[in-house]
Amino acid sequence: MAAEPDEVLRNRLAGVQFKIDNRIETLRNLARIKSGIQRQLNNRHDPIARLPLEISSAIFTHCVASRDEYGTLSAAILLLRICTLWTEIALFTPRLWANLHVNIPDEVTEEWVAFLAGWLARGNDHPLLLSLGGTSASKVEVKRIIVAHAHRLRELEVQPHPYLAVFLPDEDGTVFPMLEALFVHPTGNDWRHPMDANTAVQTLKSAPLLKTLSICTKSISNHLASEVHAHARHTALTTLRIEEMGDAGSVLLPFLTLPSLVELEIVIEDRDWQTPTDHIGGLISFLTRSSPPLKALYLNACQSAWQQDVLERLLDVVPGLETFSLWNAYEVRDVFLDLLRILDAAGRYRYLPELTELLLTVYASWPEPEWYTKLAGLLNARAENMKYLSLDFYEWEDTPHFEPALPADEDKRIFKDLIGKGMEIDLGPVTNSLEEPSPETPAVQPS
Numbered sequence: 001m002a003a004e005p006d007e008v009l010r011n012r013l014a015g016v017q018f019k020i021d022n023r024i025e026t027l028r029n030l031a032r033i034k035s036g037i038q039r040q041l042n043n044r045h046d047p048i049a050r051l052p053l054e055i056s057s058a059i060f061t062h063c064v065a066s067r068d069e070y071g072t073l074s075a076a077i078l079l080l081r082i083c084t085l086w087t088e089i090a091l092f093t094p095r096l097w098a099n100l101h102v103n104i105p106d107e108v109t110e111e112w113v114a115f116l117a118g119w120l121a122r123g124n125d126h127p128l129l130l131s132l133g134g135t136s137a138s139k140v141e142v143k144r145i146i147v148a149h150a151h152r153l154r155e156l157e158v159q160p161h162p163y164l165a166v167f168l169p170d171e172d173g174t175v176f177p178m179l180e181a182l183f184v185h186p187t188g189n190d191w192r193h194p195m196d197a198n199t200a201v202q203t204l205k206s207a208p209l210l211k212t213l214s215i216c217t218k219s220i221s222n223h224l225a226s227e228v229h230a231h232a233r234h235t236a237l238t239t240l241r242i243e244e245m246g247d248a249g250s251v252l253l254p255f256l257t258l259p260s261l262v263e264l265e266i267v268i269e270d271r272d273w274q275t276p277t278d279h280i281g282g283l284i285s286f287l288t289r290s291s292p293p294l295k296a297l298y299l300n301a302c303q304s305a306w307q308q309d310v311l312e313r314l315l316d317v318v319p320g321l322e323t324f325s326l327w328n329a330y331e332v333r334d335v336f337l338d339l340l341r342i343l344d345a346a347g348r349y350r351y352l353p354e355l356t357e358l359l360l361t362v363y364a365s366w367p368e369p370e371w372y373t374k375l376a377g378l379l380n381a382r383a384e385n386m387k388y389l390s391l392d393f394y395e396w397e398d399t400p401h402f403e404p405a406l407p408a409d410e411d412k413r414i415f416k417d418l419i420g421k422g423m424e425i426d427l428g429p430v431t432n433s434l435e436e437p438s439p440e441t442p443a444v445q446p447s
């Protein structure tokens with residue numbers, strides 16, 4: 001039998017391939033029809049499908065943690081893999097893609113960058129809550145993507161602080177037009193790359209709507225104080241938390257004026273200040289200059305320079321204070337006695353007339369019966385306004401355990417009377433001593 005010519009074989013092969021392609025297309029069409037029928041059936045029985053899209057989207061957002069962990073196993077990504085309907089709902093929900101923690105790896109691949117770009121793009125223009133971590137602060141590919149979404153940022157958390165440099169340009173300008181909250185947390189190695197005060201000041205100037213700022217100024221280099229080129233007057237900031245202030249805090253506060261500040265917290269870690277009066281003086285100068293409507297002041301700092309006249313100067317510049325917290329971390333017991341004397345002697349007419357909450361933390365071995373007598377007298381004199389008192393105790397790890405002294409019976413009576421009138425009083429482990437003893441059950445007499 002003669003072999004068929006090549007042309008005939010090619011035609012036969014093409015005919016077979018045509019039939020195969022037709023069968024494949026037929027199978028695809030049948031698969032689409034099956035999928036459509038299945039979707040109709042699912043929609044008929046799937047409660048999500050019967051809900052309005054807005055409600056389904058709201059339910060999906062509750063499936064995500066307060067800040068979704070970026071990655072292929074995140075809740076948002078998993079919602080894409082359930083079914084077509086759920087995928088459509090997830091992609092229709094920008095909020096699902098607008099609350100994110102990104103831990104940037106050392107090795108940034110093209111696939112990783114593309115995944116991040118796609119994720120942020122799904123958020124459209126929805127306000128973005130972003131947390132940045134990892135060891136790489138200036139990857140060009142990552143910087144380009146994140147900066148493109150800076151205008152959407154409503155809340156930004158950066159750790160370590162060099163991530164701020166990803167956003168800030170060389171010149172001043174509004175980089176964060178929507179930013180309302182900024183949290184800057186250093187890492188253990190931040191001392192090698194200290195944040196200069198200019199960066200902190202420029203950040204405030206770049207976020208005109210910022211309301212909350214939490215910053216660890218241990219990472220701000222002290223020697224750069226003379227290089228600060230601008231002063232930041234920020235009229236929107238209402239909450240400021242400065243942690244580990246130390247010498248570095250005195251670098252930042254002189255360059256800030258915050259006339260709308262309502263809540264201020266300062267945590268000072270440095271126990272070896274050479275000139276502590278400069279720090280409390282700087283705080284008083286800052287509050288005097290800003291003249292804010294401060295309602296809450298939390299100070300985790302005391303040292304020997306905080307004598308009665310210093311406390312009076314401080315309290316004098318915050319007349320509208322309603323909440324005052326003082327944590328004596330440096331074993332200066334006279335500070336609290338001075339504070340109680342000032343508040344008690346002045347009554348409600350001089351210092352802190354609007355005070356409703358007083359929170360004190362002291363070393364466990366300090367309290368003596370006279371402390372409780374002064375506290376009871378203070379609370380009794382201010383019973384009309386005072387709503388809450390907290391007296392907490394701490395101990396150093398390398399010191400013996402102490403049981404705080406107990407109040408005298410008359411002071412217990414005053415405390416219990418105030419509690420009965422609605423005041424909340426928490427004396428830590430001493431609170432149990434205020435409990436009324438259980439009445440003894442009378443013995444049953446034999447008939």
